Amino acid sequence: MDKLELYLSEADIQKAIKIYAEKINILYADKKLYCIGLLNGALFFMSDLLKHLKNCFVVDTMSVASYEKITSTNNVKIYKDISKDIAGQDVLLIEDLIDTGQTLSVVIEKLQEKKPNSLRVVCLADKTDMHPNFKYPYDALFTFPNEFVVGYGFDYDDQYRQLPDVYIFRGE
Template sequence: MEIQILDKVFVPYILEEEIQTRLQTVAKQMMQDLGGETPVFTGVLNGSFMVLSDLMKYYENPCEISFVKMASYEGTQSTNEVKQLIGLDVDVTDKTVVIVEDIVDTGNTIEVLEQLFNRYKIKGLRIATLFFKPEAYTKQIKMDYVGFEITNKFIVGYGLDYNKQGRNLPAIYQIK
């Protein structure tokens, strides 16, 4: 079923059930990889709020949770300029940080976050994203956990927005 958000039409792309199943799998892999550590999961706002919330429901080991707010989009286009808007509120010294993104396309935000966290004396850095667009990715930073590799089309829902709308949709819709 098509939906309209503002001036754009979107079609169903990834169902809510598929997202939840994939997040369970990713959480299990993280629990194996991170073993006895207490990682700091750092969600990138605004988009990652649903991803991090649901991922943490499946992650059963001890952890800490924090958020940073970054901005790089206007409408459906990346501005290619990333601004940090809200900083980290926990001590990450000697801890493994897992950056949790809703989507990685160009990689600009991830690059800025990697530089930000490299200023601290962290034990290690891992990158988790629910959606990854390999066609659009321009950086060399490895993605440690990827929910779905998708084509380079604009998507909305499950935390992702189009001009501040659509974040509340439980599934993913692709621009028609």
């Protein structure tokens, strides 16, 4: 049986999302915003964030991966690219977690090649100690310790995503 230790409650997550959504509502008032979520991890965060946006927005997704179970493969695979043209548009890239920053760096570079007007990155959680050389600006709602987490979109081998809270995963 896997051991899970509660780290972040659903209530705290939802409070932070509402606060961030207000910031986006102000920054992009009267503008169309292209919201791109990174699947599968950001699905829950993206859904909850979009519910609070008052701006006109378009939704798209990318499917990328660089992990197998709890280990980074150091090989970023793009399984699904965005389907909309973002040239000249304001883009909000929604990610669940910046860990090593490798996956997000590849995604940001690919999106910048598509010539958006602006590209803002938000992640639910950030492990700042894991990516000291990450060079792109971003917003993070929470800072996490260097621990493997599950719940609220974070998974271990496609398990635990559906949990409403975030837990530190201790394994068996």
